Amino acid sequence: MSRTRRSSFPTARPGVTPPGGRHATATTRSAGAATRAVTRTLSDDPLGGTVRRTVLPSGLRVLTEAIPAMRSVSFGIWVAVGSRDETGPQAGAAHFLEHLLFKGTHKRDALEISSSIEAVGGETNAFTTKEYTCYYARVLDEDLPLAIDVMCDLVADSVLEPADVETERGVILEEIAMHDDEPGDEVHDLLTRAVYGDHPLGRLISGTAETVTPMTRRQIQSFYRRRYVAPHIVIAAAGNLDHATVVRLVRSALKGSPLDTDPATPAPHRPTTPAVRTQAPTVVVHAKETEQAHVVLGCPGIDRLDERRFALGVLNNVLGGGMSSRLFQEIRERRGLAYSVYSYASQYADSGLFGVYAGCAPGRVQEVLELTRAELARTAEHGVTEAELARGKGMSKGSFVLGLEDTGSRMSRLAKGELLYGDLVPVDELLHRVDAVTLDDVNALVADLLSRPMSLAVVGPFGESDFVA
Numbered sequence: 001m002s003r004t005r006r007s008s009f010p011t012a013r014p015g016v017t018p019p020g021g022r023h024a025t026a027t028t029r030s031a032g033a034a035t036r037a038v039t040r041t042l043s044d045d046p047l048g049g050t051v052r053r054t055v056l057p058s059g060l061r062v063l064t065e066a067i068p069a070m071r072s073v074s075f076g077i078w079v080a081v082g083s084r085d086e087t088g089p090q091a092g093a094a095h096f097l098e099h100l101l102f103k104g105t106h107k108r109d110a111l112e113i114s115s116s117i118e119a120v121g122g123e124t125n126a127f128t129t130k131e132y133t134c135y136y137a138r139v140l141d142e143d144l145p146l147a148i149d150v151m152c153d154l155v156a157d158s159v160l161e162p163a164d165v166e167t168e169r170g171v172i173l174e175e176i177a178m179h180d181d182e183p184g185d186e187v188h189d190l191l192t193r194a195v196y197g198d199h200p201l202g203r204l205i206s207g208t209a210e211t212v213t214p215m216t217r218r219q220i221q222s223f224y225r226r227r228y229v230a231p232h233i234v235i236a237a238a239g240n241l242d243h244a245t246v247v248r249l250v251r252s253a254l255k256g257s258p259l260d261t262d263p264a265t266p267a268p269h270r271p272t273t274p275a276v277r278t279q280a281p282t283v284v285v286h287a288k289e290t291e292q293a294h295v296v297l298g299c300p301g302i303d304r305l306d307e308r309r310f311a312l313g314v315l316n317n318v319l320g321g322g323m324s325s326r327l328f329q330e331i332r333e334r335r336g337l338a339y340s341v342y343s344y345a346s347q348y349a350d351s352g353l354f355g356v357y358a359g360c361a362p363g364r365v366q367e368v369l370e371l372t373r374a375e376l377a378r379t380a381e382h383g384v385t386e387a388e389l390a391r392g393k394g395m396s397k398g399s400f401v402l403g404l405e406d407t408g409s410r411m412s413r414l415a416k417g418e419l420l421y422g423d424l425v426p427v428d429e430l431l432h433r434v435d436a437v438t439l440d441d442v443n444a445l446v447a448d449l450l451s452r453p454m455s456l457a458v459v460g461p462f463g464e465s466d467f468v469a
Helices: 093-100 110-118 141-156 162-180 183-196 217-227 243-254 309-320 326-334 362-382 386-402 407-421 427-435 439-449
Strands: 038-044 050-055 061-066 072-079 123-128 133-140 233-239 283-287 293-300 338-347 352-360 455-460
Touching (some): 061 243, 061 407, 093 133, 093 162, 093 217, 110 123, 133 407, 141 233, 162 183, 233 407, 309 326, 309 362, 338 362, 352 362, 362 439
Parallel strands (some): 061 233
Antiparallel strands (some): 038 050, 293 455, 338 352
């Protein structure tokens, strides 16, 4: 089980409202709800396989990509619920629940869940993010029926035994403690908190010891049954499969479960207005005796449907997206001041975050910060060059296509397209969108984004007085 990692290159067409709503009641009939499953072909991509989408009467969606050349299948159940959907006292509930669903159902205990998949050489896992949760399995194509039955069972019909709640509470508290011992991860959480403050986007996905310790089974059970409803769920699979067979197996696995509900339409899209209110720039320092200082400069970025997100992908590559980037070349290659230095962008339905990270010896942190700020200011003033534009676009296209070389990444692309963007854009069109980014597009974004005042997060042997906001 894991929490989310930071950003990825955008994968869908701007201007499409993302799904993922707040509350939905699965047993409430909707005027537009279909009483029969509705299937259509989304694409027959020359760079991929045939993609089909079925909306079940319950509002649950099933998407598949048939790739006959593969001998494996990745199967995922994606729920449009993440840590930002929790109240303050619930902080960590989505992540807690992710752990608990593997502990047993009315049909299987925890050992049977894990051993049934491992016995055929497969693997299962899950992760929680700020806006969704994913449960997935990867198996040989012939074992897909087993994977569907097991994964649908654990997501739809988990028991949440009181003893398991206590066991996993201890596991999660250890995970939180382990995270606190990783300053390279902690510093990003500090920056997020500095930018978003008390907004749910600013909280830890795992919650804290103060919120996880008193959380009761009843609270988690209530969160489970209110949030894990069919209209909020997307099932995606990619590999050597037949769409109609997958749909039939999913319906069979969910028959009689809490997700086998009255007709409903897919949940309304996650609201994108009003925009998330961010905090004034600040400096946050966590004093800790570490061998290396960890620093992140960051500011509010753009949301995932912003027209400029393809330009942002290019800009990120130019600034700190690889070994040829400006920051890597200046700070590591020319001066040898840091082992790791990079930039990144995180994007949500209604907000975003842009940051630059560096890890260096404590005695070098001021010099690294000065160089980083100088490079950002120079880029803001002069923009990027034609050569950098070409390189940044090439990196974006290459990383995107190379990232589709396995069934797991293709399965994720299907689910994210449906869950976050409400659309699946063909690979060729995505590459065209990157090619269409102009120097003016990037430099206009540079002038806006890099002129924003930045917060600073630091983990290391320092005090706040060592840094100036």
